[in-house]
Amino acid sequence: GESVGLHLPTLSVQEGDNSIINCAYSNSASDYFIWYKQESGKGPQFIIDIRSNMDKRQGQRVTVLLNKTVKHLSLQIAATQPGDSAVYFCAERVWGSQGNLIFGKGTKLSVKP
Amino acid sequence: DAGVIQSPRHEVTEMGQEVTLRCKPISGHNSLFWYRQTMMRGLELLIYFNNNVPIDDSGMPEDRFSAKMPNASFSTLKIQPSEPRDSAVYFCASIETSGSDNEQFFGPGTRLTVL
Numbered sequence: 298g299e300s301v302g303l304h305l306p307t308l309s310v311q312e313g314d315n316s317i318i319n320c321a322y323s324n325s326a327s328d329y330f331i332w333y334k335q336e337s338g339k340g341p342q343f344i345i346d347i348r349s350n351m352d353k354r355q356g357q358r359v360t361v362l363l364n365k366t367v368k369h370l371s372l373q374i375a376a377t378q379p380g381d382s383a384v385y386f387c388a389e390r391v392w393g394s395q396g397n398l399i400f401g402k403g404t405k406l407s408v409k410p
Numbered sequence: 411d412a413g414v415i416q417s418p419r420h421e422v423t424e425m426g427q428e429v430t431l432r433c434k435p436i437s438g439h440n441s442l443f444w445y446r447q448t449m450m451r452g453l454e455l456l457i458y459f460n461n462n463v464p465i466d467d468s469g470m471p472e473d474r475f476s477a478k479m480p481n482a483s484f485s486t487l488k489i490q491p492s493e494p495r496d497s498a499v500y501f502c503a504s505i506e507t508s509g510s511d512n513e514q515f516f517g518p519g520t521r522l523t524v525l
Contacts, residue, residue, distance in 0.1 A: 331514075339518060340414075340501050340503075340516030340518050341501075343513040343515070346511060390511075395458075395465060396441040396443075396460075397441075397455070397466065400455075402452050403452060403453070
């Protein structure tokens with residue numbers, strides 16, 4: 298039968314293309330943001346982070362962009378690979394919250410070989 | 411470092427039974443978080459501790475759920491009595507908050523099935 302569940306936004310890309318995953322965060326007092334990757338059957342894993350005093354940060358094949366004006370965060374993955382297939386979560390930390398993070402709903406990235 | 415350790419990895423129990431999930435945070439981390447993940451509701455924060463003290467338990471769904479952190483290296487999440495709707499993957503995460511910006515490190519999760 299059909300399962301009823303959380304409808305995750307899904308992004309389907311061709312291997313080798315660039316991927317952009319977007320996230321809207323909720324609190325203008327948030328001072329730190331993280332992107333996590335969760336593969337099937339595993340816990341979320343850290344990908345990249347950014348502080349609120351920055352608007353861009355680059356890692357290996359990944360870039361995070363922060364637009365505080367519209368409370369928007371994006372994750373760009375260059376030359377997407379099948380191993381990038383996973384659910385991606387953005388998370389925000391509200392200043393003074395002792396490490397507590399507010400997680401977004403997640404986006405499922407599917408990479409076609 | 412072994413990372414965050416959770417046990418058991420899988421638990422199948424019958425409705426009404428007591429379930430205890432265990433977590434060992436990363437050594438030196440001073441905050442610990444318990445999450446529940448389901449298809450219906452996604453990733454939900456249940457409770458978190460800072461320096462072994464519960465800070466926010468507003469996410470604990472009912473009195474059937476309780477969590478303890480008797481010392482810096484161990485925490486438990488208990489469900490008594492368990493119900494089928496408690497079936498989910500339960501994650502523990504830890505972080506060291508006294509430094510600069512740090513991410514939460516997640517354990518592998520415990521998949522709980524209540525029949």
